[in-house]
Structure formats: structure tokens, C-alpha cells
Amino acid sequence: MSDLPQGLTERELIERLRDRIGRPGEGVVVGIGDDAAVIDEGGPDYLLLTDDAFIDEVHFDLGTWAPRQVGTKAMAATLSDIAAMGGKARTCLVSLMLPRGFETRLLDELYDGLIAAASRYHVSIVGGNVVAGPRLGLCLTATGSVEKAKLCLRSGAEAGHLFAVTGDLGRSEAGRLAASGIVSVDEEAARTARAKHFEPVPRLEEAAALVEAVRVGAMIDISDGLASEVHHIARESNVGARIVAAALPIEEATRTVARAAGVDPVHLALGGGEDFELLLTLSPQVFETALQALAGLGTPVTAIGEVLPREKGVELVGEDGRARPLELAGWDHLTSDR
Ligand SMILES: [Mg+2]
Numbered sequence: 001m002s003d004l005p006q007g008l009t010e011r012e013l014i015e016r017l018r019d020r021i022g023r024p025g026e027g028v029v030v031g032i033g034d035d036a037a038v039i040d041e042g043g044p045d046y047l048l049l050t051d052d053a054f055i056d057e058v059h060f061d062l063g064t065w066a067p068r069q070v071g072t073k074a075m076a077a078t079l080s081d082i083a084a085m086g087g088k089a090r091t092c093l094v095s096l097m098l099p100r101g102f103e104t105r106l107l108d109e110l111y112d113g114l115i116a117a118a119s120r121y122h123v124s125i126v127g128g129n130v131v132a133g134p135r136l137g138l139c140l141t142a143t144g145s146v147e148k149a150k151l152c153l154r155s156g157a158e159a160g161h162l163f164a165v166t167g168d169l170g171r172s173e174a175g176r177l178a179a180s181g182i183v184s185v186d187e188e189a190a191r192t193a194r195a196k197h198f199e200p201v202p203r204l205e206e207a208a209a210l211v212e213a214v215r216v217g218a219m220i221d222i223s224d225g226l227a228s229e230v231h232h233i234a235r236e237s238n239v240g241a242r243i244v245a246a247a248l249p250i251e252e253a254t255r256t257v258a259r260a261a262g263v264d265p266v267h268l269a270l271g272g273g274e275d276f277e278l279l280l281t282l283s284p285q286v287f288e289t290a291l292q293a294l295a296g297l298g299t300p301v302t303a304i305g306e307v308l309p310r311e312k313g314v315e316l317v318g319e320d321g322r323a324r325p326l327e328l329a330g331w332d333h334l335t336s337d338r
Helices: 010-021 067-084 104-120 171-180 187-198 204-213 226-237 252-261 265-271 284-295
Strands: 028-030 037-040 045-055 088-098 124-132 137-147 162-166 219-221 239-244 278-282 301-309 314-317 323-325
Touching: 045 067, 067 088, 067 104, 067 137, 067 187, 067 204, 067 219, 088 104, 088 204, 104 124, 162 226, 162 284, 171 187, 171 252, 171 265, 187 252, 204 278, 204 284, 219 226, 226 239, 226 265, 226 278, 226 301, 226 314, 252 265, 278 284, 284 301
Parallel strands: 088 124, 239 314
Antiparallel strands: 028 037, 037 045, 045 137, 088 137, 162 278, 162 301, 219 278, 239 301, 314 323
């Protein structure tokens, strides 16, 4: 992955493409650069459009993944971007690249995962495409909708807002470590961590409850790691940020795996990625309301810092109480060798 176009970072590549494509046409409210594109077709809702690709030996490994898990995770990751906009997911197209001789049984299992994850969120799989290729690959394109007034963008954060996250952080990366066999932990911790890595849950119900209950400032889903997503919001909203390490919600299973692996659990939370939780900003006055709105779903929401004026920069208050720049520890798809 590290040898993609002349060492461009993912962000540089996206900006280059955005520049080349130029201004979006009529009806395009948000083009390249948020979690999903936003289209105004004239009705009361916006249309949301997003897609995501998953390649064997890059994003998963059929040597260790059950095909059903690949389907579940691909659907969850794709729908997570609809949740990040405050939207409801509607339909999905699935394009497949199949290697020669790919067993029908494995294809059926892959679709068991796709179909189960889609039906859980009332998403219809409505088509796609099949091509032959060197290994298994999937590209999922999802549509969704959101009431115009409830659209959540990365650019909506205001100084004085809180940063908050749903669920817990770092557990997907802990699950990857637990499944790799390089750490040995008790079975319960390993199972709890692995579940998040192999079968993540898109926060669609939480997003719907949040936009119903409060005015959300900015929102993004955590696919590349908290640190990276905080920087995205700061850049797009033209603000600074202070994230407090001691406030990050990290489950005991994640801490257990981190200890066994000799890594700081805060590092897993900041840079692990693929947690598919929601990172949002909201006024402190409505935080309690948001908490109550998600309590009914059994999902915690935790305040982890605050939005600052831009000139304050983006900082992390460590567990030692000292502030330092929040490093971009996130996962860059084009420059990481992982
Ligand atoms: Mg996203």
C-alpha cells in the first residue's frame, strides 16, 4: 500500500482529485471530502451517497476471516458513513471481484454476512456487479437520507462545544492484536475485543437518536482512529481541539490486550481505527439530553474534550496532565504498511 501514487498521503490524493474534478454540479450540497456526498433532489430530505472497498490481504485476510465476517464488516463500515451524516441508510449496491475457482459455499457465507447486516438496518441490497480478478474484493455503495435540518457535517463544530464519542475506543485494534496470536490474554477479553474487530456495529440507531434529540455540531465516524478524526473536524470546522486522554472510554478487555501487547491503551484509542463509533461535537447544555437519548439504546456517550478557537491548535492532555500536540496517529490507507 505504501507505493501508491508517488508517496501522496490519502488527504493529498483526495485534495488533488477534488481540485481536478472541480466544482460540483447543481444539486450537490457536499461533494468530495465528507463521510458521504449530499445531494438535494428538491424533497424534504437530502440523498446521501457513499462507498467503500475491501480487498483480501489488505483490509481482511481470508486465511483468518470467516467470509461471513467479511460481509458483516464491509456492510458495517459502509453504513457507518451514512450514520456519520446523521442519516438513515436505505439501499446498497455490492460489486464483487472474484478470483477464479472461488467456492460457491464461501460466496454464500459472504452474502450471509452482507444480508444480515443490511437487514438489521432495513437496507435493501439492490444490485451490483461481478468481475473476475486476482483475489476477493468488494465495493459497497450505499444510499441514505437525512432530513435537511438534521444533516451533520465535519464542518459544524464551534468553539465552546464538547467533543463526545459513542461506545468505546481502541477495541477493534485490540481485537486485531488478540486475533493475531502475538498476545496471549484470557478468552473473555480476547472474545470481547475480537467481536469489535470482526463484527463492528454501525451507529445508525445512535445517529438517528442523536439528531432527533439535540442539535449536533460536527459529526464523523471513527474509521481511521480518533486522532485522525479530531483533526478532520478541526480542519473542516476551522477550530482547535483539546482531547483529554484520561476521559477516553476504553473497555477493560482493550486494556487487558494492550497490557499483554506492551502498548499504551490510549495509543490504541487514538490510533487504532475501525471502531466505527461516532465522534461529534455539541453544546455542553445539551450533553445530558444526548446521554439520555442514547441510554435507551444501551450506548454510552462520553465527553472527551472541547472545541477550542483555531489558534489554540489541536492538543492532547496526557494522563500526566500535560498538554501536547495531538499527533496524527491514525491509519492512512496510502502510507501505512500495516
Ligand atoms: Mg467516515
